[in-house]
């Protein structure tokens with residue numbers, strides 16, 4: 001079966017930075033399952049997968065804007081250090097959950113700590129970076145009518 005819009009695709013993938021450091025991989029874990037053509041995957045990867053089939057492998061380098069976006073310095077904010085008084089393991093690189101004014105939760109990274117302030121950065125950790133991605137196509141199947149209606153893949157028949 002050939003990957004095209006409306007097919008559910010399972011891939012194994014490894015994301016690396018340009019130096020080859022592995023940032024995320026599905027190796028040793030479940031493959032990533034998504035509905036092709038509905039934006040459920042890194043934007044730059046989707047066109048490359050079109051026309052591939054089970055067993056195909058490829059590797060490509062994505063520009064930041066095709067991957068996790070360009071770096072937005074406005075998303076890095078200095079917060080008074082006192083706001084972190086109850087966090088014992090405060091250190092550079094720590095990932096925290098933050099709540100915005102409209103109640104949405106998102107992840108931030110601690111990027112700088114001074115005596116008075118802590119800089120938290122809401123950019124994706126891979127924002128502004130080229131991403132090297134290795135892909136193995138594990139499975140391709142037609143989506144069910146329900147999946148097409150929802151606009152995402154269901155795993156083991158479960159919506160989540």
Ligand SMILES: [Zn+2]
Nearest residue numbers: 150152159160
């Ligand atoms: Zn669903």
